[in-house]
Amino acid sequence: SFPSDGRFDLILAAETAYTVSAARVTALLLKRHLKVGGGVGIVAMKRYYFGVGGGVDVFRKACEEQSCDGMEGQGAKLVVEGVQEFDS
Numbered sequence: 042s043f044p045s046d047g048r049f050d051l052i053l054a055a056e057t058a059y060t061v062s063a064a065r066v067t068a069l070l071l072k073r074h075l076k077v078g079g080g081v082g083i084v085a086m087k088r089y090y091f092g093v094g095g096g097v098d099v100f101r102k103a104c105e106e107q108s109c110d111g112m113e114g115q116g117a118k119l120v121v122e123g124v125q126e127f128d129s
Contacts, residue, residue: 048076055085058100060093068103097121 052075058064071082089096101121108120 047074048080049074050076050080052080052082053084054082056087057084058086058097058103059090059095061095061099061103064095064100064103065106067100068107071104072107 052071054067057067067084071084074080075082084100086100087096089098104121
């Protein structure tokens with residue numbers, strides 16, 4: 042069953058930040074639906090999506106913007122950590 046408050050311990054996503062707009066929406070989704078004080082979001086993506094402009098840096102900026110937007114007093118912020126990078 043879904044939590045009554047709509048917040049989850051874990052959210053998994055992949056290839057959701059391929060454009061600037063999609064990166065913003067993904068950051069907003071994480072902000073709205075991760076549990077405050079312990080929720081974890083794992084998002085897999087490319088460093089850069091050629092031709093559409095998204096990627097890790099765009100997602101990191103979107104998360105920073107979301108952390109500054111309305112999360113004061115909740116003890117929460119979105120933190121982006123690079124865990125593993127692969128070159129093909």
